[in-house]
Amino acid sequence: MKFLKSACVLLAGSLLLLNCKSEIKEEVAIKDTSTIYIKGTMDAELTSPPFVPAPIGNRSAKKLLVNMEILEKEGTMTDGVQYVYWTFGGTVPGSFIRTRVGDEIEFTLSNHPDNKLPHNIDLHAVTGPGGGAESSFVAPGHEKTFSFKALNPGLFVYHCATAPVGMHIANGMYGLILVEPEGGLPKVDKEYYIMQGDFYTKGATDEKGLQPFDMTKAIKEDADYVVFNGKVGSLTGDNAITANVGETVRLFVGNGGPNLTSSFHVIGEIFDNVHVEGGDLINTNVQTTSIPAGGAAIVDFKVDVPGTFILVDHAIFRAFNKGALGMLKVSGEENKKLYSGVKQEGIYHPEGGTIQTMPVDKNKKEVAVTTEKSLAKKIADGKQLYMTTCFACHQGEGQGIPNAFPPLAKSDYLNADVKRAIGIVLHGKTGEITVNGKKYNSVMTRQTLTEEEVADVLTYVYNSWGNNKTNVTISDVKEVKNSH
Numbered sequence: 001m002k003f004l005k006s007a008c009v010l011l012a013g014s015l016l017l018l019n020c021k022s023e024i025k026e027e028v029a030i031k032d033t034s035t036i037y038i039k040g041t042m043d044a045e046l047t048s049p050p051f052v053p054a055p056i057g058n059r060s061a062k063k064l065l066v067n068m069e070i071l072e073k074e075g076t077m078t079d080g081v082q083y084v085y086w087t088f089g090g091t092v093p094g095s096f097i098r099t100r101v102g103d104e105i106e107f108t109l110s111n112h113p114d115n116k117l118p119h120n121i122d123l124h125a126v127t128g129p130g131g132g133a134e135s136s137f138v139a140p141g142h143e144k145t146f147s148f149k150a151l152n153p154g155l156f157v158y159h160c161a162t163a164p165v166g167m168h169i170a171n172g173m174y175g176l177i178l179v180e181p182e183g184g185l186p187k188v189d190k191e192y193y194i195m196q197g198d199f200y201t202k203g204a205t206d207e208k209g210l211q212p213f214d215m216t217k218a219i220k221e222d223a224d225y226v227v228f229n230g231k232v233g234s235l236t237g238d239n240a241i242t243a244n245v246g247e248t249v250r251l252f253v254g255n256g257g258p259n260l261t262s263s264f265h266v267i268g269e270i271f272d273n274v275h276v277e278g279g280d281l282i283n284t285n286v287q288t289t290s291i292p293a294g295g296a297a298i299v300d301f302k303v304d305v306p307g308t309f310i311l312v313d314h315a316i317f318r319a320f321n322k323g324a325l326g327m328l329k330v331s332g333e334e335n336k337k338l339y340s341g342v343k344q345e346g347i348y349h350p351e352g353g354t355i356q357t358m359p360v361d362k363n364k365k366e367v368a369v370t371t372e373k374s375l376a377k378k379i380a381d382g383k384q385l386y387m388t389t390c391f392a393c394h395q396g397e398g399q400g401i402p403n404a405f406p407p408l409a410k411s412d413y414l415n416a417d418v419k420r421a422i423g424i425v426l427h428g429k430t431g432e433i434t435v436n437g438k439k440y441n442s443v444m445t446r447q448t449l450t451e452e453e454v455a456d457v458l459t460y461v462y463n464s465w466g467n468n469k470t471n472v473t474i475s476d477v478k479e480v481k482n483s484h
């Protein structure tokens with residue numbers, strides 16, 4: 001603004017003066033929230049992800065007592081991989097704190113006596129040295145209390161700031177604190193708490209066993225896991241967040257980092273509103289929002305059609321190969337006007353309409369394609385197809401993704417019934433199934449493949465990764481197709 005003012009002086013007398021004046025008028029006044037009067041005391045409700053405490057509504061500012069316990073504990077990163085997490089309140093991310101502007105928060109941080117290390121907390125919602133870090137530094141078996149007044153509304157990250165800070169954050173020491181404006185945020189039907197984080201293990205991604213933290217990889221920013229809510233699969237399958245058609249959904253999304261920026265996206269939805277960087281600025285009609293490490297965003301949208309909507313970091317290898325994948329399951333009536341599903345399927349002729357298609361002689365075509373290729377050729381063609389079509393979900397070695405995509409490697413479900421497997425590739429699959437003792441309840445999209453391609457890809461799958469070596473023929477595929 002200073003520059004603008006001096007420019008105005010220079011240009012005084014010219015027409016531009018009017019412009020300058022009106023711009024200066026629009027300067028946003030700094031609100032003094034430090035004098036908001038406090039009435040009474042209450043205990044804060046703290047929640048574990050993906051849940052959030054009740055909205056503040058129109059309650060007056062209060063003294064809010066927050067008691068948070070630090071726990072160092074072993075947990076599961078993904079199937080067969082254990083990790084020692086350092087947590088605020090026993091979960092990654094830590095307990096959600098919900099307060100309002102003007103509240104005086106009396107924060108007690110206790111460090112469980114079984115813990116090995118001292119910790120502290122830096123809340124980005126604090127106006128004060130270190131965001132509270134200096135006043136909250138606490139050794140195992142001790143507790144510390146400090147207080148602060150919430151001066152700015154918004155969604156803020158909190159994290160441990162004990163050296164080496166990066167290591168404490170990388171082990172899961174972060175969470176969100178929401179400071180609601182006077183009168184609260186607009187009402188919505190569903191609210192959830194999601195936080196992304198990147199993890200670094202001594203072993204490679206998915207290497208089994210108890211995996212210690214790897215400082216070298218962390219410094220190189222070479223993450224083994226990029227996940228929502230502390231582990232692979234925290235928001236998939238039975239852990240998916242839910243809503244009903246017609247409801248409004250608000251997601252409080254944070255990024256603990258320590259290193260990576262999140263390109264947060266929900267496949268098949270558009271954010272109606274995004275509180276950019278968790279502040280007051282609202283952007284509308286957003287596809288993907290950028291959430292920096294140590295930052296947050298509030299996104300909301302109405303769900304209009306049923307289905308499974310996939311939450312991802314759209315830096316997409318992180319979603320399909322490192323775990324940054326969640327699910328929002330929306331149930332209710334379909335609305336064909338808003339989303340039709342497949343309306344029609346046909347043959348695409350890149351040559352255009354001028355080249356006439358030969359009338360199809362059904363018998364002739366059948367003879368042509370029922371000529372089976374050699375098994376080796378089928379497996380080779382099938383592999384190519386697998387790597388472009390199935391791989392994204394079922395993964396390179398057919399290992400799948402826990403709680404999201406079932407394995408095809410040594411799959412008892414696959415090996416038990418060839419016709420059923422053909423049917424799945426032809427028509428897609430929804431509903432609960434059990435593969436190798438684990439339940440999946442998700443959606444496999446319908447694949448548009450020719451009969452030959454279905455035969456090839458399944459022959460490849462059956463002849464890989466310890467499966468039963470079935471040779472799926474085109475006539476098998478035809479049989480299943482015609483039985484529908």
Ligand SMILES: [Cu+2]
Pocket residue numbers: 086118119120160161162168173
């Ligand atoms: Cu710590």
